[in-house]
Amino acid sequence: MPLLWLCVSVLAIAVVGFVFGRQRALSSAGGDIRSLHSLPNYYGWNVFMKVTVPVFGVVALWLIAQPMVLQSSIAGMIPESEIKEGSNMGLVMAEVRRTANGIENAVAAGVMSDAMARDTNADSAAVTQLLKDAGQVVTSEVSQSLLNAAQAFRSMHATGALLMSIVALGVALAAAGVAAMQSKPDFKARNAVERGILMLLIAAASVAILTTIGIVLSLVFNTIEFFRLYPALDFFFSPEWAPSFSGRGGSSKLGILPLLWGTLYISIIALLVAVPIGLFAAIYLSEYATPRIRSIAKPMLEILAGIPTIVYGLFALLTIGPMLVSVFGQDGLGWMSGGRAVMTAGIAMGIMLIPFVSSLSDDIINAVPQAMRDGSYGLGATQSETIKQVVIPAALPGIVGAVLLAASRAIGETMIVVMGAGAAARLSLNPFEAMTTVTAKIVSQLTGDSDFASPEALVAFALGITLFVLTLALNVLALFIVRKYREQYE
Structure with missing residues (x-):
């Protein structure tokens, strides 16, 4: 049955x-x-x-x-x-x-x-x-x-x-x-x-x-x-990623370093875009915007969170990439040879992460007691001084959590990377070159006609557990920062 x-x-x-x-x-x-x-x-x-x-x-x-x-x-x-x-x-x-x-x-x-x-x-x-x-x-x-x-x-x-x-x-x-x-x-x-x-x-x-x-x-x-099939030292310390799909991995080079570098590089650029814009938007919505503007602006901003990542990938491929090429390509500064690059994926991913940062930061800033603001005003501080010296420090542990959520989301993103950054595994500091990430390679190694009994397929699990340990380390670091700053207000 x-x-x-x-x-x-x-x-x-x-x-x-x-x-x-x-x-x-x-x-x-x-x-x-x-x-x-x-x-x-x-x-x-x-x-x-x-x-x-x-x-x-x-x-x-x-x-x-x-x-x-x-x-x-x-x-x-x-x-x-x-x-x-x-x-x-x-x-x-x-x-x-x-x-x-x-x-x-x-x-x-x-x-x-x-x-x-x-x-x-x-x-x-x-x-x-x-x-x-x-x-x-x-x-x-x-x-x-x-x-x-x-x-x-x-x-x-x-x-x-x-x-x-x-x-x-x-x-x-x-x-x-x-x-x-x-x-x-x-x-x-x-x-x-x-x-x-x-x-x-x-x-x-x-x-x-x-x-x-x-x-x-x-x-x-x-x-x-x-x-058991592939040396651990070669996986963790080899600077080259070149799977041969020969069946037993004898001629494959499966070093994680280029993938890990691409993951961190694209995530850093995404956070550099998302964190300032999202935090400034949250400060404006919670401290400066009138109720009417807030009722319109916040839902419009949060619409970005509902857009599928494949749409962001298309936006990166068809809009952000050509724009960057027009400025940094052969007709401009000559730094960029194609639309697929770390910068293309990083900008698109950063736009996707803005509502994660802004919405959470806005709720956290609003949770700061009004008495702290009133006390600052009573001592003669201006609104901007109150925000910089009272509100933001008080809300910092929650803001760190919001940034952590955005970082975890960036590290685990796949579609934007595949469409915006390309599939090249390389170690480079040039943000206008194509690179790839751990998640993109996990998908590529587990799809197609590769033999599941081969290291080229099983390497996806090693990549996955490495990514898991990386995000766990980020969580531990965030907890340390939260506890350190929280003690100043308890």
């Missing part, structure tokens, strides 16, 4: 249980609500929650555990000769899963018969050709052992899905029966439901933490696989 239909079936059982549990509670009380400990709906919700929560928990655990069980079972079918030099079992299993999914899609499209998909004596060359005809990505000819492993994986996966459906429906029916039997006048249904809701709220609050842990672990494990 497909997962969607399984969820629909469980919810249907839960809804029927809700109605039955409510009616049973009323019937056992002789129709008198006053004889019940809780309102009738609580008895229904008790059944509903005791059906859905255990079942979805079982399904979630099953979906997590099944791939591990399948991998351990299928790994024994892969001969040592199938593991090529520079590869490992995990990467071969990724190829097995990809082949199994390709077979499933080919059968669904009618390109391959189900009998051939199950035939362990099927010719691997014929299957490879059928997969290519079905539009499935096949990096090389599927070997016979890998084909047999993929067929076994597909069969075991289907069996596991069927067992999961049977177990889930069985648990749902059993839980519905047990919960319905509890629908008696003396059962404290309200207390049970409130405890369940409390547990759901705790689980919801834990999602962010668990998601962060999952992201970090996925990056770490794949990064470890990458460093």
Whole structure:
């Protein structure tokens, strides 16, 4: 049974249980609500929650555990000769899963018969050709052992899905029966439901933490696989980025330094554009603008935050680039040879970041107590002196947070970089040359026909975890600055 239909079936059982549990509670009380400990709906919700929560928990655990069980079972079918030099079992299993999914899609499209998909004596060359005809990505000819492993994986996966459906429906029916039997006048249904809701709220609050842990672990494990295939020293200290896509990375040069430099260079230029303009706009809106002007100007400024980044990329490519070329190109100062450059992407990204800085800074400045302004005016300070010496220092920790948010947004931007800065990985101080960033290369390394078992694809995870550590360091630095300046006003 497909997962969607399984969820629909469980919810249907839960809804029927809700109605039955409510009616049973009323019937056992002789129709008198006053004889019940809780309102009738609580008895229904008790059944509903005791059906859905255990079942979805079982399904979630099953979906997590099944791939591990399948991998351990299928790994024994892969001969040592199938593991090529520079590869490992995990990467071969990724190829097995990809082949199994390709077979499933080919059968669904009618390109391959189900009998051939199950035939362990099927010719691997014929299957490879059928997969290519079905539009499935096949990096090389599927070997016979890998084909047999993929067929076994597909069969075991289907069996596991069927067992999961049977177990889930069985648990749902059993839980519905047990919960319905509890629908008696003396059962404290309200207390049970409130405890369940409390547990759901705790689980919801834990999602962010668990998601962060999952992201970090996925990056770490794949990064470890990458460093088994490619030297870590070359990755961190090599000044050259030149992937060859040869399959095993032997002739690739995957140094992160040019990408890291491009990321920081473009982000710095973007912040040099966004921070002064955004901060000045926030000061004007909060301290000088009349209510009428503020009601018009602030929404107009915040519209910039809703523009898709691809539009900023087009703006950089079609407007900012040609403008810079007309001034700094061959007809001008001769510094710029093309429209794609660090300066092009930096200016476009800075314009995109203005509302992040201005809106947050405006809210932070408005949060400064009016008593501090009145005290400054009482001592004879002018409005500009009050802003410079009282308001801005008091709001500085929040402004640092706004700048940090803008910096994180700049570091993680991709589309503007691809369209405005180009794809050249180089170490250069010239802002009028094309460069690229870590995020742009993560996208390029994980798209196309590159073999996922190669360092050229796995390097994306190493780039990702490096970017994660970089943003974490920025957060730590911002916390240090915030605490240092906050002590002056506590």
